[in-house]
Amino acid sequence: MKKLINAVDDVVKEQLEGMALAHPDYVKVHFDPTYVYRADAPVEGKVALISGGGSGHEPMHGGFVGYGMLDAACPGEVFTSPTPDQMYEAALAVNGGAGVLFLVKNYTGDVLNFETAAELAYADGIAVQSILIDDDVAVKDSLYTAGRRGVGTTVLAEKIVGAATEARYDLKQCADLARKVNKYGRSMGMALTSCTVPAAGKPTFELGDDEIEIGIGIHGEPGMRREKMKAVDEIVDDMMAEILDDGPYARTVREWDNEHGEWIDVELIDPPFEAGDEIIAFVNSMGGTPVSELYAVYRRVAQICEGRDINIVRNLIGPYITSLEMQGFSITLLKADEEILKFWDAPVNTPGLRWGV
Amino acid sequence: MTVTKEQIVTWLEETAVVLNENKEYLTELDSPIGDADHGINMTRGFNKVMEKLPTVADKDIGNILKTTGMTLLSSVGGASGPLYGTFYMRAGMAVMAKEELSNEDLYKMLQAGVDGVVQRGRAVPEDKTMIDAWTPAMSALKAAVEAGDDTVTALEKSVAAAEQGMKDTIPMQARKGRASYLGERSIGHQDPGATSSYLIINALLETVKGV
Numbered sequence: 079m080k081k082l083i084n085a086v087d088d089v090v091k092e093q094l095e096g097m098a099l100a101h102p103d104y105v106k107v108h109f110d111p112t113y114v115y116r117a118d119a120p121v122e123g124k125v126a127l128i129s130g131g132g133s134g135h136e137p138m139h140g141g142f143v144g145y146g147m148l149d150a151a152c153p154g155e156v157f158t159s160p161t162p163d164q165m166y167e168a169a170l171a172v173n174g175g176a177g178v179l180f181l182v183k184n185y186t187g188d189v190l191n192f193e194t195a196a197e198l199a200y201a202d203g204i205a206v207q208s209i210l211i212d213d214d215v216a217v218k219d220s221l222y223t224a225g226r227r228g229v230g231t232t233v234l235a236e237k238i239v240g241a242a243t244e245a246r247y248d249l250k251q252c253a254d255l256a257r258k259v260n261k262y263g264r265s266m267g268m269a270l271t272s273c274t275v276p277a278a279g280k281p282t283f284e285l286g287d288d289e290i291e292i293g294i295g296i297h298g299e300p301g302m303r304r305e306k307m308k309a310v311d312e313i314v315d316d317m318m319a320e321i322l323d324d325g326p327y328a329r330t331v332r333e334w335d336n337e338h339g340e341w342i343d344v345e346l347i348d349p350p351f352e353a354g355d356e357i358i359a360f361v362n363s364m365g366g367t368p369v370s371e372l373y374a375v376y377r378r379v380a381q382i383c384e385g386r387d388i389n390i391v392r393n394l395i396g397p398y399i400t401s402l403e404m405q406g407f408s409i410t411l412l413k414a415d416e417e418i419l420k421f422w423d424a425p426v427n428t429p430g431l432r433w434g435v
Numbered sequence: 436m437t438v439t440k441e442q443i444v445t446w447l448e449e450t451a452v453v454l455n456e457n458k459e460y461l462t463e464l465d466s467p468i469g470d471a472d473h474g475i476n477m478t479r480g481f482n483k484v485m486e487k488l489p490t491v492a493d494k495d496i497g498n499i500l501k502t503t504g505m506t507l508l509s510s511v512g513g514a515s516g517p518l519y520g521t522f523y524m525r526a527g528m529a530v531m532a533k534e535e536l537s538n539e540d541l542y543k544m545l546q547a548g549v550d551g552v553v554q555r556g557r558a559v560p561e562d563k564t565m566i567d568a569w570t571p572a573m574s575a576l577k578a579a580v581e582a583g584d585d586t587v588t589a590l591e592k593s594v595a596a597a598e599q600g601m602k603d604t605i606p607m608q609a610r611k612g613r614a615s616y617l618g619e620r621s622i623g624h625q626d627p628g629a630t631s632s633y634l635i636i637n638a639l640l641e642t643v644k645g646v
Contacts, residue, residue, distance in 0.1 A: 111509065132512075155479075157470050158512040186612045190517035190555060194508065216616075222608075223615035278462060278471045297470045299613055300620065 079279045086276050090133045090155055097140060101429045104144040111161065113168035114140040115150040120174040125243045125252045126150065128168055129181040129236060131188050132157040134275070135296055138233055138399045141430025147240035148428070156275050156402070157297045159187030165195035169204055177205030177249035177336075181235055181256060183228025184212035185297075189332075193341070196334045207249055208334045209256040211235055213263045213410070215324045216293030216302045225329055227295045230360055230410030231263030233398045234422075237431060241424035249336075259418060261348045264324055266317045267408030269294040269301065269364060273401050292316065296364075296401050296408075310371070314378035317409055322351050322386060351413065353387040358422060360393065360410040365400035367407050372396065375407055392422055398430065436586040438536040442642050443496050447488060447503060449638040451481040457634060464627040468614035472513060473627040480511035480519070495534055500527030500544075514612055515628065518552050518565065525551030538580045538589055545636075546573055556611065563609035563621065565628035572597035572636055590640040594633070601625065601633040 083089050094114065098107040105114050113130075120126065129139045130152030139151035150168040154160035169178045178199060182192045192208055199206045211228035239256045247255065269291040272281035275298070282298035285291055290313070293302030327348040335342045351357070361376045363369065372395050383390050391414060399408070414422065425434030454461070454477045461474030484506045491502045500523045508520030526548035530540055549569045558564040575596035579589035604626035609615040614626070 154512045155472070155476070158472050158476055159514070159516070161509045161512050161516055163509040186556070187513035187516070190514055191512065193555075194517050194520075222610045223618070224611055224613070227616065275471055277475045278466075282466060282471050295613075295616065297613070299470055300467075300617060302618075 079274050079276070081274070081276055083276055089276050090153060093133070094140070094153065097429070104427070104429050105140070108167070108171065111164040111167050113150050113152045113164050113171070114143050115168060115172050116143055116145075119149055119172040121149070122174045123176055124174045124246060125176045125249050126169070126172040126174055126178045127181065127236070127240050127243050127252070128152070128165065128172065128178055129232070130154070130160045130165060130168075130192075131183050131185070132159055132297065134402045135399050137397075137430030139236070142233070142236050142240075142428050144426075144428030145435070146244050146424060146426035146428070147236050147431065149243075156277065159185065159191045162191050162194035162198060165192055166198040169195070169199045169206070170202070173204050177207070179239070179249060179252050179256065180206065180208040181232065181239065182208055182210050183232050184210050184225050185227060186224050188228075193332070200334070200336065200339055205249055205336050206334060207253040207336060209253055209260065210331050210333075211260050212329070212331070213260060213265045214295065215264050215266050215320050216295075225331070226327070229267060229296055230265040230362055230399055230408050231260055231412060233362075234263060234358060234360060234394075234410065234412050235259040237426060238418055238421040241421035241426065244424065245421070255417065255421075257346070259412065261346065262413035262418070263410060264321045264348070264351070265408055265410040266320050267294045267296070267301070267364065267406065268292045268313060268317060269401075269404055269406035270307075271366060271405040273298045273365070273404035275402070294406065296399060298401055298404060310374050311378045314375055314409070315382070318379060318382045321409060321411055322382075322388070325350055351388060351411065354389075355413050356389045356391045356419075357383070358392040358394070358412045358414050358418075359383070359390045360398075360412070361395045362399055362408045362410065363397035364404040364406035364408065365397055366403045366405035369396060372407060375409070379409060391419065436538070438541055438586060438643060440496050440499070440534050443499060444488065444492050446639045446642040447484060447499070449642050450635050451485050453634050453638050454478050454481050454631065461627050461631055464625055464630055468609065468617055468621045468624045469627060470613060473515060473631065476511045476513050476515055477519075477631055480507045480516065483510040495532050496536065497527045497529075497531035497533060500524070500530070503527070514556070515631070518556050518628075521551040521555045522548040538584075538586055541586070542573075542576050542580045545576065549573055558611045561607055562611040563604050563607040563614060563626050563629075564611050565626070565632040567604050567607070567626065568597045568600040568629040568632040568636075571600040586643055587640070590636075590643055594637050594640045597633045597636050601629040604629045
């Protein structure tokens with residue numbers, strides 16, 4: 079294993095220390111428990127948006143803390159969910175009196191820890207809502223699995239809902255918007271190489287020199303199928319077909335009922351894409367793939383959308399939700415209505431995403 | 436025959452030792468069907484428990500286990516953190532203020548922990564999770580306690596059932612947790628959570644046997 083690290087146990091801590099030193103105008107980092115929070119938190123009267131998850135996906139989530147996006151991010155160990163005390167204390171620190179919205183990627187660990195944190199925050203009298211992001215079409219069924227994973231749409235939801243909090247949407251409006259963004263977003267990822275968790279010291283899975291893994295998640299977990307390497311256009315054709323031809327996706331998720339203080343089952347159905355849709359197209363590097371290759375991907379994405387009368391009205395291209403040094407990419411398409419576009423275009427000022435300021 | 440408070444403390448210490456010994460084994464089991472961190476996370480959690488244990492070792496069994504659960508909850512992360520955290524907290528709440536446990540208490544304690552895990556994780560048998568070790572282990576323990584077996588015999592039966600339950604996860608297709616995303620590819624691998632659960636209950640047996 080070759081990595082730019084000191085002691086394996088100090089990896090996350092030292093990286094966060096570096097981040098705090100690099101961006102003192104944007105963020106502060108609290109240790110024991112660990113969370114990254116806005117330098118000007120709490121913002122009075124604004125809903126506080128909090129996300130978190132395992133480390134190794136940078137710039138997500140810590141790099142998205144700042145004006146117009148997250149109020150706090152809770153980083154766990156590499157590829158390991160953070161713990162409830164982190165989320166709970168982050169909620170206490172950034173709650174501006176208008177409540178706290180958790181954006182949670184659908185991974186069992188993240189879900190169970192955020193559920194515990196929501197109960198703790200509620201018990202302290204903080205209004206709390208929790209919305210699940212589950213957008214990975216590589217997972218076909220929800221009945222016999224833990225459901226679709228939360229991937230690329232998470233970045234877009236953090237941007238869009240973060241802007242809505244700045245516009246002083248109330249907690250319910252923010253939760254409704256987050257649910258809508260998740261409903262309209264679909265993603266698919268692939269890997270050219272595996273990646274190495276520092277504490278494990280060796281690659282999470284083995285992939286031959288001429289092999290690729292299609293349908294990979296963001297933790298180096300194996301995907302839906304393994305194939306021989308082929309041309310980028312062919313790879314993108316396959317992935318875009320999975321996204322664009324994906325039918326309605328129905329499942330039951332748990333949401334926190336802040337009024338009654340209990341978990342309730344909510345039935346959700348994501349509608350498929352249709353000709354005439356306006357979308358935001360997000361082409362993301364898994365960490366090791368250069369931006370130049372992302373443009374080759376985007377070229378094909380744009381061609382396919384044009385051929386299917388789907389109108390890309392905005393795009394985002396770069397490494398935003400990564401899997402350490404893995405080579406590969408993901409595509410996220412988000413159907414964008416007027417409300418979503420308004421908040422997408424709104425100013426954002428974070429270490430990892432910045433425009434309009 | 437009873438299980439003393441000192442034995443509960445020894446059980447937790449023994450668990451930490453066994454998890455550290457099996458750190459790489461658990462992580463290896465977690466590589467093909469998970470994210471290769473189960474051994475790392477469990478040892479991090481139990482090493483923290485070892486730091487905390489001296490401060491509560493003079494408290495009752497309920498408090499010792501509750502502190503263990505709280506410590507795991509805030510140090511393990513992943514799915515194992517809330518699940519094992521809940522296990523020890525619920526187990527502790529079932530035996531609050533007790534300084535020693537009858538066989539019935541022991542059963543009640545472990546069953547409360549398992550109920551908590553089911554409630555939090557919503558797993559059912561054959562989902563290929565830790566529940567597949569705990570369910571047969573608890574059935575065997577219940578039968579043995581009702582039959583009036585001594586503690587060691589009852590735990591021996593329970594551990595044998597847990598071991599079989601752990602091995603039975605190998606042909607299962609995962610329906611919960613990260614392994615579920617692999618579909619049929621999760622078949623043929625032993626579940627890491629069922630394995631750590633077996634190690635934990637086996638550590639209890641070893642402690643009570645006094646070896």
